Amino acid sequence: MTAAITIHFRKPELTARCIDSLLADGWAPVLVWDNSADEGCSLRALAARYAGEPRVQLVANPTNLGFGKGMNAALAELGRRGHAGAVLLVNNDAEALPGMRAALLAALPRDSAVPALVAPRILQDGQVQGWLYYQRWLALVTRRPLPGSIAYLSGCCLLVARSDNSQPLFDEDFFMYGEDVELSWRMRRSGGRLVLLDRSYLLHEGSVSSGQASEVYERCLVHSHWRLAEKFAGNGFKTVLMRASRLPTLLARAVLRSSRYRSYMPLKSLTEILSKRVSRKLAINRIL
Numbered sequence: 001m002t003a004a005i006t007i008h009f010r011k012p013e014l015t016a017r018c019i020d021s022l023l024a025d026g027w028a029p030v031l032v033w034d035n036s037a038d039e040g041c042s043l044r045a046l047a048a049r050y051a052g053e054p055r056v057q058l059v060a061n062p063t064n065l066g067f068g069k070g071m072n073a074a075l076a077e078l079g080r081r082g083h084a085g086a087v088l089l090v091n092n093d094a095e096a097l098p099g100m101r102a103a104l105l106a107a108l109p110r111d112s113a114v115p116a117l118v119a120p121r122i123l124q125d126g127q128v129q130g131w132l133y134y135q136r137w138l139a140l141v142t143r144r145p146l147p148g149s150i151a152y153l154s155g156c157c158l159l160v161a162r163s164d165n166s167q168p169l170f171d172e173d174f175f176m177y178g179e180d181v182e183l184s185w186r187m188r189r190s191g192g193r194l195v196l197l198d199r200s201y202l203l204h205e206g207s208v209s210s211g212q213a214s215e216v217y218e219r220c221l222v223h224s225h226w227r228l229a230e231k232f233a234g235n236g237f238k239t240v241l242m243r244a245s246r247l248p249t250l251l252a253r254a255v256l257r258s259s260r261y262r263s264y265m266p267l268k269s270l271t272e273i274l275s276k277r278v279s280r281k282l283a284i285n286r287i288l
Helices: 012-024 041-049 067-080 100-106 179-189 215-233 236-261 265-287
Strands: 003-008 030-034 056-059 087-090 094-096 116-124 127-129 132-135 140-142 149-152 157-161 193-204
Touching (some): 003 067, 012 087, 012 094, 041 056, 067 087, 100 116, 100 193, 149 179, 179 215, 215 236, 236 265
Parallel strands (some): 116 193
Antiparallel strands (some): 094 193, 116 127
16 A cells, blocks of 8 residues: 545545545545644544545644645654555645556655655646746746756655655745755755656646635745745855845746736735845844
């Protein structure tokens, strides 16, 4: 058996479609970590639906831990329940297509000591998504590499193979978004492998839980770009330079998104995060 984990957030019908697709493709057990912070209301609907189904394991959790921390907690819980080996991590707004499990497992490195991330291609909005590229100085995500870009695999669906899943996988400094960029970068630096399959696919709705141009989406996205500069830079001075170099891109993005979605939230989120950083820096200077 090969286990899978998905994080549930307030939409049981969405999570159920994901679970059903995983079961049909042979994944078991499917551990569902609740990040809804709704006093277990939506999780109870899933409990009723999968009552008597031993392959589905629901984990109640009172707070929203975010994506990375939630996945880390779910991986640790899976270990406590006796599962070892490769684990599929998949968004609850995604659906596995038949044959995905066999293709992912076949692509794992023969040397089990080599940590690996293996991903299918993603069908979203009528397009096929494969490798993504993050330009570190400009905070641009592209489908083709630019000078200074790093290649990464989307955290939407990853088969993770490593020696000890009880250890945290994702950097918990990220609440949501950006953690897959940092993970791919860190995995390569530590000697791990990243594998993208050619003929295996996953259906993904995209930003269903957070919502495009919502306050949560915009704040988390801006925060992730800001935090990634710190991770890539490695020291204080370079972090300042990298954050300064990406400001024009983040501002242009906020303006375009505010216009597209007829919402001030993208601009508001950017200006609020910047003002907090400036206020914090001034406060530190006054103390010193």
